[in-house]
Amino acid sequence: MRQAIELAVDNVRRGGGPFGALVVKDGVVVATGTNQVTRLNDPTAHAEVVAIREACRVLGGFQLTGCDLYTSCEPCPMCLGAIYWARPARVFFAATHDDAAAAGFDDSFIYRQIAVPHSARSIPMIRVPDEKSTRPFEDWVNHANKTEY
Secondary structure (H helix, E strand, O other): OHHHHHHHHHHHHOOOOOOEEEEEEOOEEEEEEEOOHHHHOOOOOOHHHHHHHHHHHHHOOOOOOOEEEEEEEOOOHHHHHHHHHHOOOEEEEEEOHHHHHHOOOOOHHHHHHHOOOHHHOOOOOOOOOOOOOOHHHHHHHHOOOOOOO
């Protein structure tokens, strides 16, 4: 855990956001990540996502089976989604989302938006019905050589 916190501290010193994460498998750190949002102009480049991407590259797969994720702060909604898709065994975090909110990183608004009807969200989500909208899923279900995930 201390290493994730130190990654976050070092990232702040280099002008980045105050978040760090690492992926561990069998007691060995296989990847680290720090918040790269402003450095890369990429709103998805949170520490956990950066660490997950690198760990998957290093391990040669798209899931983190048998791995643990250590992060300096409780994951935001986006990172939480990425974590569930990556399927690590466990997640350990230091600071809470309340600690992050006190420093200006308040994601409670996003959590609340999930429960709001699509058209009433602060960024309206507008469904555009199309007779072929389910075609990709039908093709997926019927595809014999797919890689399930």
